[in-house]
Each structure stands twice: as C-alpha cells, then as structure tokens.
Amino acid sequence: MTSGTNQIQSSVCGIDDDKIHLCNYVSLFVNLKSLEAVSMLHIGIPCTSVLPPPPPPRAPNFRRFIWASSIQRKGSYKGPKPGRDWIADWVSKNDDAVRSLPIYVGGASLLAILFNRAISGIAPVADASSSQSRADLLTLGLAVTNVLTGLVWLSIRPKSIIPVEPQGVERQVIYSHLPESVVSEIHWAWESLSTVTCCRSLVIVYDFQCIAQIGVAAKSLNDNEPITVDAAKLMQGSLCQGVLKSGAQSYLANLSLYPGRTELPFLPSNTQAVILQPLGDRGIAILGGDTIRGFTTSDQAWISYMGEKLDATLAKYSSDMPLVVQECFASPGSDVS
Template sequence: MEAGSFVRNPIPWTPKSPFRRRIDSAFPRSVRVSDSASSDGGYRGPKPTRDLVANWVSKNDDFVRSLPIYVGGTSLLAVLFNRTVSGIAPVADASSSQSRADLLTLGLAVTNILSGLVWLSVRPKTISMVNPIGIECQRINPQLPTPVVSELLWIWESLSDVTCCMSLVVVYDRSCILQIGFAAESSEIEGEAVSVDAITLMQGSLYQGVMKSGVQNYLANLSLYPGKSELPFLPLNTQAVILQPLGDRGIAIIGGDTIRGFTTSDQAWISFIGEKLDATLVKCLVNF
C-alpha cells in the first residue's frame, strides 16, 4: 500500500445509511447505566448520595469566599463594642485577662479578614471547550478492506460522541490509513487539510517514546509540550492529545478540544480500543 494514498468520503455516513446500520450491528455502542438498569428491572447497586453542602457551596461560590471577611469584620466590631461598653481603658494592659482575650480575638478577626481576601483573589481557572481552528476532513486509504474501514469509522463515531475527541489520525505500518475530523488548514492550498507525513511523524520524539514504552501517552495540556510541533496536522488550538500505540506497528493520535478533557475512564477505554484495532489490522492486513 502506498503512503499518502487517500480517498475522501468513500462511504456516505448518514444516520439512515445501510452501511451505518451494518456497522452498528457489528460493533454495538456502549449503553449507560440508566439504560441497562431499565432493561434488567432496576439498579441493585449502592445508590449515590448527594452532598448537599458541596452543592450549596458550588452554587454560592462568591458568598462563601467572602464569608471569612464578614466573620472577621463582625468579630472585630464586636470586640471594639465590648471594649467600649465594658468601661475598660482603651489601652491594652498585659496584666488584664480581658485585654489578653481581646488581643487574641483581634488577631483571629484579622486572620479571617486576610483569609477572605486571599480566597477572593485566588480563583480556579475556568476550563471550557474551544472551537477547532481548522477544517474538517475525512481521508481513508482506499485499499483498506471493508471490515477495517467499518471499524475505523465506528471508532471515530464512538470517540467523537462520548469524549472530547475532535481529530483522529491512525498511522500503521509506516502509512497513514485514516485522518478524520478537524485538521489544520494547509498554508499552500486554501481549503485543503494538512496531510499526515507518516515517515516524519515516526522520526519524532513523541512517536519514538510511545513505541518504546508501549503504553499510552496522555498530553493533558498540549500547549505546554514542545513536542506539539511534531503534530502539525492537528488544529492549531488542539487542547489535549492521546497517543495510543497499536501494537508495535502503529499509533492512533486522538486530539481533544478541552484541556484535561479525557478522563481516566476515557483513557482506559481508548487503550482497549487500541488493542482491538491492532488485532483487527493484524488479522485483516496480512499483506499490508
């Protein structure tokens, strides 16, 4: 099979397509717990409990962060008022137990106020999904057997439906067999997606590291890794990337639109998908 040989949209991918129905029957999609529970008469496991305090705090974040300031300010005013009405001299006297108690209370009140100011100034950064900067493409090697094409499309649909995946590239046996989803736009040809140079990719440190370790590599925040230059075919604002080895002959590159958007469950599921895809490719592409 020649590297770089692709066909675009080789199979119509519509919800009512007969080919789509064949893929769904061959590779059924996972169901949620609620769906399976309704089919077997109800969920019999332990029921999750709602943390009312955590829910209330999350809904009243600004008030909770300001609460130490209110408590500290009220305590400070209370100490000054008590000092005024009690008839004690305003000058602190170390020999007086009341003065020592007031000093301790004032220290706690000031600490509360400072804590509230810190809570208001330090806030967690909001992480949200981004719109990919690029164009959509679907490139599949035309020489692939139908079962392999079916599984590749099923994998893409599953990942894009249940994870933050927006790009999928599969390189196998020194050739890119799939590039689907969003891709970076070529600077030479307007409206054309940047193609995957499998040979150059395989010479990079990211590919070499994954193949040497044989385990998945998750780049949770791609912008922090200098190796992102080895993935020029992904959209410019790709937020996270999973590099999943396919045995010792290839790799699947999954780009996401959210920083740390792939959960631990997603990573484990993608590992199983990689093993299944590798077994399919080895079985169907004997002469690949």
C-alpha cells in the same frame, strides 16, 4: 398322668411345686394365644399388626419462575434511600456568598473589639499587664486572619472545565487503495470514538505512512488549507518513539502543559487532551479531544482494545502498503477518497 409326670420331674430335678405351677401357667397362656391366632386365620379376620404409614405422595417438581420488574409501585421500595447533603447543595448554589463570609465575620469581629474597648473604660493604649488588652490582641489577630482568608477565597477560584470548539477545518482522508473491510473498520472506529468520547480528531499512522486523518485538522496560516500529516517526521519524534518503545498508551490529559505538543502540528491549536495509542510496534493512533481530562479510565481501556483490533486488521495488508503509498506519492491527485 400329668401330675405323676410332674412328681417324677420334681423328685428327679429337685424343683419345688411353686415353680412348677408357674411354668404350667406360662405354657397354658402360650397355648391359648396359639389357638387364637389359628382361629383368626380360619375365619378370615385380617391381621392388625401395626405398620408404619406409607409416605405421602410427593408433589410434582415443577420449575418456578420469578418475574422481576424494574417498574416499582409507589411506596413499594422499603430499602435505604440515598441521602442528600443539604449543606453541600446550599454552598454550591451560594458560592460567592460563602467565599465572602470570612470577610464579613472578620470585619464584624473588629467592630466588636473596638466597641468593647470603648465602653469598657480601659485606656486606648494597649497595656501588656492588663488581661483585657491581651484578650483584645488575641481576638484582633483572629479577626484579621478571617479577613485575609476571605480575600484568598475570593482571589482563588477553581477553573471550570468545559468542552471547546476545535479551531480548524474538517478533513476526512483515507487511502482508497485500502480494502473495503479496512476502510469500513476505520470509519466504524471514528464514528464510535466521536460519538462516545470527547475525540474530535483521529490520525492513524502505520509503517511510517499516514493511513487516515479524520475529524478537525489544523489549518495553515497562508491558504486556510488543512495541514497534512508528515508521517516520517512524526514517527521520529520523542512522543511516538517513547510510546512505541514502551508499548503502552500515553495520555496527555492537558496538552498545553506538555512541550511535546509541537510534534503534533496537524491537530487543532486548542486541542485540550491527546491519547497516543500504539498499534503494535509498527504504528500509532493519535486521538485529539476537546476537553481537559475528557478521556475517562473506561475510555482509555476501550481505546486500547480498539488499537489492538486495528493493528490486527492493518497487519493483514501491511505487505501491500508500501507499494500503494509510493503510487500515492507519485500521483497525489488519486491517493485519497
């Protein structure tokens, strides 16, 4: 029946026998695969389809701690090491010999010129037409230049900057009428400045009144008593007026070079450096140091912040200060602690 049907289809559709046989083979192959799959399901054979493997289990995410130690074992550091300038070290240790070296070189050059002139058989009188004479004149000028350079090096030496001992008397005066918090803050400021910086004298003036004078003060010539601060005269001086108008810190790195040092008679006579720190627009703090250029850049910045802190503290009690000071001037024996 199947062959009859194929003949009918071939006669109807016009398909040749080879193509019909090929279609039969394909349909037979599909039927066999279907029967194989059905039998596998009936007998319980698992399906062997290829699936991607499951991802591996993820490790727990624990925090990692790295312990850093400043103690290194010997030979563990492999980075670059700071170099050492041996020439600079040798020159610093033999300063006198290095300064005298040009004199020795120049003197030896002069002797060599005379010796060469003596054994060369040339007349001792310089002859401009002789090349040897011209060479001797040139070397003679270089030798004299070396000798003069050595003399200059020996005469000019850099001045060593060392701290000096302030010439005066110790003084610590703070108005006892101030609140305890203000007094403790002034003490804190003085202890910090005297410990960390080269400050040896501290004067605080606020609202034309001297609030504190701590450290070494100049002594009078008559009775060796400390010189007190004339706050009204001080605030009218050019130094304080300039600082208050600008609102910026003024640093006198070498006080002996400034003519305005006469406005600070209460500081020791050998004060080396001074910082004038404004306290807002109503006061000023004066710090005297024992070393030329002794206050570093970081010291100046820190003193500026400290001045702002003192200004904020003193401003809280500024309304009571004039009355307190008047009482202090009326009874000098009870104005200081």
